[in-house]
Amino acid sequence: MALSNDNRIGRHAILLLLSEDSVGQLKKLEQSNWKGCTGKVGSMEAHKVVAAIETAAKKNGIIQSNVYRESHALYHAIIEALHGVTRGQVQLGSVLRTVGLSFAILRGNPYDSELEGDWIAVSLYGTIGAPVKGSEHETIGLGINHI
Template identity: 50%
Template sequence: MFNIENNGSLGKLAILTIMSGGEDEIALKRQGEKFGYRLYKGKVGSMDSAKIFAAVETAAKKEGLIDQRYREEHALYHSVFEAYSGMCRGQIGLGTVLRSAGLLFCIVRGTKLPGNDADGEWIAVALYGNMGAPIKGYEHEVLGLGINPI
């Protein structure tokens, strides 16, 4: 079992949370919260990248992971952008090239390493799911991660 205290980080927690489910996901969230991390996991599907960005931003605001200050919104935007870029393998865009995505997303806010607040707070966004032609069976798995300081 993963132990965040011994080998954890903000990004690793985001990736492991998005890849887990059931009891494993609950255990990861509990471990993260024990060290002051705030997490949210959701899902979004679209052929429009703007809808993916909006879903993550809306969830982050609704769950209190960011507030209305520019620097917090900006850090989240760049984290989503980095995760999205990785997921799209640098080819940004969905609908304009007839691709769709069904994704899980995980937002984690906290220090880079458990209990080490010397660098302040950071925000990580992980995206995981399927992307491909908007025809069932023509998709493949994708994964992206973005991390930025708040």
């Protein structure tokens, strides 16, 4: 049940997110039967961030929308990543904060044994701050959940 060094899903999700060549990075990961995508979202409302990431995951075939456990696993990975971005308080507009984020979603099996099944990782990177241009700073978050 050891984690494979080459398949650390969180590491790959962050590298995909920060890569200058995300298309090339995705092609390499897909050769290992992993699925992924990248995107961007900006909002003062956390539910809009969640919705954008869920929509991207469904559109890109990373999760099946008619399988509850897949949507549920993705939701928990998103919320965990948002905890990192918001420093533990998943609040944005209600406390006058806004985010501008890039995201990466990655699905695959990070273990040596195929019996462990798929996991999903969501990585977020961008800015957070008051809704005034120039009043933001960098932020990053990572969430990982089993499917």
